[in-house]
């Protein structure tokens with residue numbers, strides 16, 4: 001009944017896809033401002049530790065389960081079940097993951113739509129269409145609806161094409177472009193007056209902030225969201241990895257790429273904000289903190305680009321292309337979670353599954369657009385702050401408590417025969433069994 005499963009054809013393809021999922025608005029938008037407002041390098045330090053000690057083990061749990069089961073999230077978790085109780089638990093966790101990731105996509109698509117609208121703004125201005133440019137950059141239900149639909153169409157298009165021809169092909173094209181654009185923008189912004197003040201604000205550590213538990217909570221939330229954990233994305237991508245691959249190594253490369261690009265993004269955003277300050281743009285909010293919410297992307301940075309004359313047109317195009325690429329390589333990984341379930345467990349053709357699920361998510365997105373104030377923040381909070389950490393915890397429980405240790409070891413051994421003696425298998429089981437669940441719970445109840 002089910003179609004043959006896709007597989008990534010190369011390590012590079014998988015890395016680009018998984019790093020593409022991980023690197024998103026969370027890295028380029030969330031991370032830099034979070035760092036600057038939470039003690040600079042002190043936050044970075046906490047983030048690096050949490051990312052490698054907590055998020056990386058949780059990422060590995062998903063990748064290992066996925067590659068072992070070679071199936072979508074629901075089937076994969078069920079295959080680990082040891083009795084009716086755990087089967088039922090698997091079903092609940094798998095479905096909650098599918099629902100959560102669908103709702104994450106529904107708000108992500110709205111924000112990504114803004115990025116596309118802002119990408120067209122400099123083009124419209126170049127063509128002298130100032131009315132259009134003003135419409136593109138003014139918040140409104142019509143604009144938001146049209147661009148979120150456009151964004152969802154792109155996402156559906158890529159996912160319809162499958163793992164190799166869709167996800168791998170596009171991630172392998174888009175991610176290198178993202179890195180190049182990011183580096184060029186950093187180099188350019190560094191030449192402008194004020195940039196070094198921004199770098200200082202970003203990196204000079206305020207270690208007294210490390211005692212602050214809210215800093216640790218935001219660092220951990222940031223790490224989980226950024227590595228796309230808890231909702232089955234990494235599990236599904238893991239299920240498409242060849243059995244010959246060395247999982248601990250490619251998992252750590254994904255984490256390194258994600259953290260690396262987040263750190264680089266900070267070297268663009270903070271200097272850019274201080275360059276803006278230097279040109280008279282307000283970058284602090286009423287409480288004296290850095291403007292970090294939507295205002296950063298839709299007003300502070302465009303105001304900066306506006307002061308740059310002709311160069312500003314190209315800088316704006318590059319910047320919003322960067323944001324759109326980052327969003328798209330994340331959104332495809334989100335849509336793949338429900339689509340993989342539809343294809344494998346319900347026997348629906350991939351194209352049809354992508355269109356049907358994509359359309360349902362688009363409708364939810366539209367409903368949020370028309371009820372923005374009461375719904376948007378709520379959807380973000382329920383999915384990313386409540387559901388995602390608990391699901392992350394559930395994945396750790398599956399990998400370390402329900403599945404037996406030998407099964408895990410056998411799976412890792414497939415691509416790295418010496419796994420039993422390596423450092424990874426000495427530390428990881430303990431982490432996933434005790435440290436990760438405990439840490440997630442502590443943070444959750446904060």
Ligand code: PHE
Pocket residue numbers: 021022023024025026027101104225226227228229231233330331333334
């Ligand atoms: N990691 C993505 C980001 O940083 C968001 C994401 C969350 C992607 C959950 C997939 C699943 O923007």
